[in-house]
Amino acid sequence: MKRLVLILLALGASGNAIAGWHSAAQDIFGTEVSVQLWHDDNRAGVDAISAVFDEMHRIDALMSTWRDDTEMAAVNAGAAATPVEVSVELFELIRRALELGTLTRGAFDITYASAGFLFDYRERVRPGQAALDDALAVVDYRLVRLDREACTVFFPRAGMRIDLGGIAKGHAVERGVKILRKLGVAHALVSAGGDARVLGDRRGRPWAVGIRNPRGERDAVYATLPLVDEAISTSGDYERYFEEDGKRYHHIINPRTGDSPSDVRSVSVIGPDGVRTDGLSTGVFVLGVADGLELIESLAGYEAVIIDAELQLHVSSGFDSLKQ
Ligand code: AMP
Ligand code: MG
Numbered sequence: 635m636k637r638l639v640l641i642l643l644a645l646g647a648s649g650n651a652i653a654g655w656h657s658a659a660q661d662i663f664g665t666e667v668s669v670q671l672w673h674d675d676n677r678a679g680v681d682a683i684s685a686v687f688d689e690m691h692r693i694d695a696l697m698s699t700w701r702d703d704t705e706m707a708a709v710n711a712g713a714a715a716t717p718v719e720v721s722v723e724l725f726e727l728i729r730r731a732l733e734l735g736t737l738t739r740g741a742f743d744i745t746y747a748s749a750g751f752l753f754d755y756r757e758r759v760r761p762g763q764a765a766l767d768d769a770l771a772v773v774d775y776r777l778v779r780l781d782r783e784a785c786t787v788f789f790p791r792a793g794m795r796i797d798l799g800g801i802a803k804g805h806a807v808e809r810g811v812k813i814l815r816k817l818g819v820a821h822a823l824v825s826a827g828g829d830a831r832v833l834g835d836r837r838g839r840p841w842a843v844g845i846r847n848p849r850g851e852r853d854a855v856y857a858t859l860p861l862v863d864e865a866i867s868t869s870g871d872y873e874r875y876f877e878e879d880g881k882r883y884h885h886i887i888n889p890r891t892g893d894s895p896s897d898v899r900s901v902s903v904i905g906p907d908g909v910r911t912d913g914l915s916t917g918v919f920v921l922g923v924a925d926g927l928e929l930i931e932s933l934a935g936y937e938a939v940i941i942d943a944e945l946q947l948h949v950s951s952g953f954d955s956l957k958q
Pocket of ligand 1: 741742743744746750797798799800801828868869870873885886887888889912915916920
């Protein structure tokens with residue numbers, strides 16, 4: 635007995651080789667990023683979490699539209715005048731975003747930003763109808779010109795801009811998990827706001843990922859999903875919004891009308907790829923229950939949970955098989 639205690643103390647003193655759960659959170663992308671993982675080595679577990687946060691800061695510095703020193707900001711400042719060269723990473727994500735535009739028949743449209751930037755949810759600012767109509771005239775993802783050889787982005791109309799807010803966190807979560815996998819981690823949960831990915835299980839049981847009650851407190855859970863090796867993205871009308879005359883103006887915008895959809899309150903999409911679940915959750919939010927579920931049914935491996943304006947739950951047909 636005595637001998638066993640001594641051995642444990644020796645391991646503890648070295649700071650290494652103690653297996654266990656590690657978790658930490660940081661504010662990145664204007665939201666909370668959190669990582670939970672199991673590692674057989676204490677020190678390596680802490681280092682793995684830092685590596686994920688470093689990666690997220692790198693992606694934020696590349697893609698944020700809130701800062702004017704990012705590649706993304708350079709695109710919006712220059713691409714209507716001349717093609718702007720970007721990194722392969724940004725090029726690829728824009729390409730995938732445009733693909734999601736096609737898949738959602740324009741419900742997910744990164745050029746929504748021409749209209750979207752006229753809103754400031756914190757300051758309760760929204761454009762008048764004339765300004766909104768002018769902006770909507772150049773909202774169309776099919777206009778964006780990508781040149782793969784030159785790795786450039788070009789906007790053929792003045793006033794066009796793009797924003798990857800509906801897909802960048804899914805990308806960041808995917809990258810974070812990839813790093814963990816490379817570092818030998820087999821059980822982890824990486825989340826950035828409403829986008830999360832689980833790596834493996836929670837050592838013998840699934841991860842339990844909660845879907846928030848859209849009208850509850852921040853920690854009020856509406857439903858819990860057991861997930862193993864899967865991505866989940868939730869888009870909600872409660873993230874960034876203000877209300878005026880009983881109408882909620884929130885951060886998801888219908889690219890055709892400039893309105894914030896009001897028939898659903900939250901959409902969660904579950905599937906094998908976090909970039910897709912992220913774009914789809916935003917796109918399905920715009921499509922609404924019937925068209926949104928029809929789209930999800932057409933995609934192998936993807937499921938959705940929608941909470942409508944009456945707080946009724948709608949789920950895609952494969953959802954039962956997700957329950958344990
Ligand atoms: P998410 O929380 O993933 O649904 O992303 C919401 C964010 O996506 C917003 O804050 C905007 O940056 C962006 N966004 C809003 N409406 C659209 C849209 N119709 N298509 C693509 N991105 C959008
Ligand atoms: Mg999204």
